Amino acid sequence: MARTEASVTDAQASSTDFSRPLLAWYDRHHRSLPWRTPPDETKLGVLPDPYRVWLSEVMLQQTTVGAVKRYFEAFTDVWPTVEALATAETDDVMKAWAGLGYYSRARNLKKCAETVASEYDGRFPDTEAGLKALPGIGDYTAAAIAAIAFNRPAAVVDGNIERVITRLHAIETPLPQAKPEIRTLVAQALPHDRPGDFAQAMMDLGATICTPRRPACVLCPITDGCTARREGTAERFPVKAPKMEKPARRGAAFVAVRADGAVLLRQRPPTGLLGGMTEVPGSHWTARQDGATDITAAPFPADWRETGSIRHVFTHFALELSVFRADLHNDQLPGDQPPGDGWWSSPDTLPGEALPTVMKKAIEAAIPGATRKPRKG
Numbered sequence: 147m148a149r150t151e152a153s154v155t156d157a158q159a160s161s162t163d164f165s166r167p168l169l170a171w172y173d174r175h176h177r178s179l180p181w182r183t184p185p186d187e188t189k190l191g192v193l194p195d196p197y198r199v200w201l202s203e204v205m206l207q208q209t210t211v212g213a214v215k216r217y218f219e220a221f222t223d224v225w226p227t228v229e230a231l232a233t234a235e236t237d238d239v240m241k242a243w244a245g246l247g248y249y250s251r252a253r254n255l256k257k258c259a260e261t262v263a264s265e266y267d268g269r270f271p272d273t274e275a276g277l278k279a280l281p282g283i284g285d286y287t288a289a290a291i292a293a294i295a296f297n298r299p300a301a302v303v304d305g306n307i308e309r310v311i312t313r314l315h316a317i318e319t320p321l322p323q324a325k326p327e328i329r330t331l332v333a334q335a336l337p338h339d340r341p342g343d344f345a346q347a348m349m350d351l352g353a354t355i356c357t358p359r360r361p362a363c364v365l366c367p368i369t370d371g372c373t374a375r376r377e378g379t380a381e382r383f384p385v386k387a388p389k390m391e392k393p394a395r396r397g398a399a400f401v402a403v404r405a406d407g408a409v410l411l412r413q414r415p416p417t418g419l420l421g422g423m424t425e426v427p428g429s430h431w432t433a434r435q436d437g438a439t440d441i442t443a444a445p446f447p448a449d450w451r452e453t454g455s456i457r458h459v460f461t462h463f464a465l466e467l468s469v470f471r472a473d474l475h476n477d478q479l480p481g482d483q484p485p486g487d488g489w490w491s492s493p494d495t496l497p498g499e500a501l502p503t504v505m506k507k508a509i510e511a512a513i514p515g516a517t518r519k520p521r522k523g
Contacts, residue, residue: 301332
């Protein structure tokens with residue numbers, strides 16, 4: 147009995163004092179990422195560029211590392227500094243962002259760059275409070291930048307870290323209610339000499355070892371202190387509250403194709419869902435109401451024919467669009483007079499337009515391959 151009690155006590159102690167084995171693992175097995183400064187350099191006092199850390203963290207919200215890499219490299223090739231991004235055309239930023247989703251992030255990205263360049267002389271604040279005063283930076287992003295870019299002792303908690311901590315301590319409280327408890331436990335384990343590396347080590351552990359399915363516990367550097375591993379319940383965590391069923395909305399999209407292959411586009415209003423992004427004309431659907439699903443919503447009279455339907459899932463609702471196509475002859479609609487405030491995008495320029503994924507799907511349903519950029523070479 148005494149031996150069992152002692153082993154439990156040792157495991158509980160190691161669950162709150164795991165930074166050293168974790169950092170030793172990170173030193174050997176860290177991921178090489180284009181925005182990351184490797185640990186052998188950070189231990190010598192070399193810190194990452196705050197601009198690159200900020201940009202990567204904003205891009206990584208609700209998006210995978212694999213998807214972000216090429217966007218990050220494209221952004222930093224064109225806009226290598228926060229001052230360069232601040233002076234960029236908003237339309238160019240939205241085009242470069244197209245496909246990453248959550249487009250309010252792109253608008254806030256531009257606003258934040260302008261604020262840092264004009265009000266902070268191009269230097270990001272080095273505290274959580276200072277960072278949270280910037281447009282588009284919330285609690286998580288502020289903590290991540292403070293820790294990674296400035297080595298501040300900030301408790302960083304993303305989805306990967308939530309998974310590691312809830313398994314380590316077998317936290318039965320469902321998310322999101324468990325977030326304050328998780329943050330407290332991260333703060334308790336935080337090593338004040340290497341907080342940035344600790345945050346990134348936790349992220350890497352969750353992404354590569356402590357995965358949602360089939361975690362590789364035998365390879366985990368902190369497995370001895372993990373309650374869920376010891377009890378064989380790792381895949382139960384984190385516990386999540388039951389998801390509410392997303393409402394389904396419907397609408398229509400109209401792909402007008404000129405004789406030379408150009409497609410009629412227009413810009414969405416600057417605020418709201420997909421604000422400022424590019425779209426094909428369509429019916430007025432929202433997260434709260436359906437739009438028309440037939441040609442009564444067409445932008446002008448033409449020989450519209452249905453080419454199928456597409457489905458896209460947003461954060462709070464699912465959308466199904468009926469897609470219609472019209473092939474226009476020169477005498478039907480003069481090429482230099484697009485209706486309303488729209489414009490004609492040629493086959494060469496269409497893949498580079500600021501089209502959100504839902505609009506790419508609609509165009510692809512009418513013109514297969516039209517939105518794909520040609521491969522180089």
